[in-house]
Amino acid sequence: WRSMQADEISERDYWKTRTREVGQLVGEDWQDMSTFVQRARGADPQAVVRPEAVRAIDIAHQAGVRLAILSNELDLFYGKSFRERLPLLSLFETIVDATYTKILKPNARAYAMVGEALHLPLSACVFVDDQKRNVDGAIAAGMPTVHFDVARPARSYAEALAHFGLTLS
Structure with a gap:
């Protein structure tokens, strides 16, 4: 987060990294940010x-x-x-x-x-x-x-x- 706020990485790169990390935490291979968002917030x-x-x-x-x-x-x-x-x-x-x-x-x-x-x-x-x-x-x-x-x-x-x-x- 700090790297993104300091413009060292893009917001997109930040969220791609978080997507992969959270997917790994739940034992899945998440490559698409939409998977992360839908799983976190639900389908509605x-x-x-x-x-x-x-x-x-x-x-x-x-x-x-x-x-x-x-x-x-x-x-x-x-x-x-x-x-x-x-x-x-x-x-x-x-x-x-x-x-x-x-x-x-x-x-x-x-x-x-x-x-x-x-x-x-x-x-x-x-x-x-x-x-x-x-x-x-x-x-x-x-x-x-x-x-x-x-x-x-x-x-x-x-x-x-x-x-x-x-x-x-």
Whole structure:
């Protein structure tokens, strides 16, 4: 984890290593990160989505905020069928997934792809992430940001909505 945070290895390399290690711990040969994620979280993606996330996304969508996802490994982690199994994703106008682009956060080009897909300047987008290195990358790219606190999700979602004059309640 520390090596990844220090940019000594990529996030993808970190998770590939963890996948193999955890698979070995349970006596199996795991090569695909989707195996690791599905075994750890179960087969129902809706069950692991925070209620605050659903509420915040719905509030933003209903207010006309254009939604996008910038992910380093969405399909690589969860498998291609994940998108059909999580209806919430249909509210997002675009998903920029490094599974296919091969450009991972915090590379400035990853953030630029979101602006290009939405036809918006990055200054009009709000980037939310739980990893400081990715937040720092977004700031360097010119995006307003929210450093998501996994211990206080409601506060982080409220902060994101506040950028658009919206509230979580």
